[in-house]
Amino acid sequence: MEKPGRSYNNHNQLWFAILISFILLLLCFHYSYTFRSPNNNVFTFSLNNNTDSCNGRYVYIQNLPFRFNQFLLQNCHILTRGTDKSNMCPYMKNLGLGPEIKNQNFNGVLLSNTWYATNQFLLEVIFHNKMKNYECLTNDSSLASAIFVPSYIGLDISRFLWVSNLTVRDSSGFELVEWLVKKPEWKRMWGRDHFLVSGRISWDFRRQFDDLAYWGSKFRFLPESMNMSMLAVEASSWNNDYAIPYPTSFHPSMDGEIYQWQSKIRHQKREFLFTFTGAPRPENEESIRGKIIEQCRGSSFCKFIDCSYGGEKCDDPVNVMKVFENSVFSLQPSGDSYTRRSIFDSILAGCIPVFFHPGTAYSQYKWHLPKTRTKYSVYIPVKDVKEWNVDIEKVLLRIPEKDVIAMREEVIKLIPKIVYADPRGKLDNFEDAFDLALKGILERIENVRETMRKGKDPSVGFADEDHYKYTFSDN
Template identity: 55%
Template sequence: MKDSPGLNLLKWVAERPEWKRMWGRDHFLIGGRIATDFRREIDRRGAWGSKFRFFPESNNITMLSIEASPWNNDLAIPYPTSFHPSEDSEVVEWQDRMRRQERPYLFSFSGAPRPSMKTSIRSILIDQCQASSSTCKLLDCREGVTNCDNPIHVMKLYQSSIFCLQPPGDSLTRRSAFESILSGCIPVFFHPGSAYMQYTWHLTKNYTKYSVFIPEKNLWVREFRVNKTLIKFSKEEVAAMREEVIRLIPGIIYSYPRRVRKDENLGDAFDLAVKGNLERIEKFRSAIREGKDPSIGFAERNNSKFKDVNIV
């Protein structure tokens, strides 16, 4: 019963005449959750998620979701934020506002600890932030606390900060990373799978231009302090990174649906996702024209997918 809606969808789409052009390899869909939620590998009662992506017809489709999986036909698109401009001028005005924003805090963190996850570094980051109260601002998001339910609180926090900490939570990625970029706050990542290997159509390939990377293992060293790492960046380096972050804003937001884009440089997250996917589909069309099998590698698990970023 849990998997029947997906099966019904696939049965319907596979009967459409459009499907037979490339047997689904020119089709894509949007997943409202992280990609692994659609790849349940067991049928035990109570097992989490759907096995939608393991059905044969689904293997021929590309899924775009807020977090990709190791499979080649699962690709990541930005989490939606609360800013949906209806005119190009609103985007430009917002970017200018973020450039002028006063940022009294060196860094900030919005989130809750994960005491049940032994490998989580969140508690360490919270402790370090509280110990550096003059330079770090914490927004407590523990269960029962409502501060983080209102995006205005999160945005105000990030707009007052130079750097914003973005550790993994229940999964590798966070909506908060995109709220950070939208706020002109330089994201600090602790796992390469949180951004660099995910949003290849939307984020700068050279991650050092817009973010800071601190390996998770550093946090387990008792003497390591995040603030000592961040304070080393010069004003010029910070200004350059912030400008790159602000440059990314148009491409990570989802505009109001009726927005008319007059400036091609202000394409939104949807535009970039469709453009990237169409280019990908054209590669498979070319393979067919050349007599190659387009299924090779299309839906395979690729364990090196998240290992192709050179982290220094």
């Protein structure tokens, strides 16, 4: 016989269980959960994006065929350093950072085990490896604010830039967009939310005419490619190219290594007022390098490092940093193109850059360098040097010491923003060049998305479905 009160107790337990279930359901609606698998894939359950720290920051990495990236790493012997025919294989080590520089080679110039012989063309590999460890990756492309296309297009085009067959030069670019436009992710915004990275300047992909007299491939003039954004070490004047810093040889893996390096160069004694590290460009009539070298050689305040073929070892990070650490200012004229890796090597050494053309930095690295250029640099217009209206030494000597100290401090503060931290480490108190680049491209894509929501055309080369059907006919 059932004891009195048992039915009543069971009834209370049932209602208590219902109440707990209801509370848990409310919590599910209020919170968002993100799970990371061991291979860094991210799975997201979100019923209220207001509490999701990754809201607006999710990135989906497009799973490209082997030939667009890993093939190039595994066949690095076919890649060369341009006119220097030595292959790129040694630079593939350490996730694209290159061979580690050992302590015994520091000679008091470098600190800690965070220095590598990094090749500038490996930026796309470094960026990809950084992207793999990004905190807001997702396997659900419908949640993504941006689609990353991990094509090593700069390494790929380097094989064909000197090839006379234009079809060969252009083939990989055609193959990439042909593959992308068939994916469901593309049709959401017709590629406007896609971005890729190049370790070469964007002009290498903007051949305007099918004529051997013109350089590069025409990848960035394909309408499909024009819908995407490109991050490159140097941007063109087109509004879907964005400049991000050249990689230096310093890749810190923790905050303390940055603080330590900043402290070292802040107290560095500097023997020379200014320095120029580079080679003359006698074949380029527009270049002012010859006059800059002449002024430098004629000054007891200047140190000239000749980077002509067979000259001093300008690709040795220890040699490069030693020169910049001993100089107050560094002269940064245009090179083969507007920009130079030397800009970032000099900033890394606490050396104040002197620019001669706005396209060398001011109109390029808008996410990474201060808007007020006088805070961290000196500007001497090209024409003033060309027409011999300016003596560089006198210009620099006239700058008050207090202004020099303020500029140097601003340069030292820039260091975390212009270096790519080791993909295997983690910075807690700093945003590095990767973080700022990703933040910038996410904002750019969101602006395009908002413009499209309003029914406007943010046109930079919009290609619709009819164009794809016409361009990529099945045959």
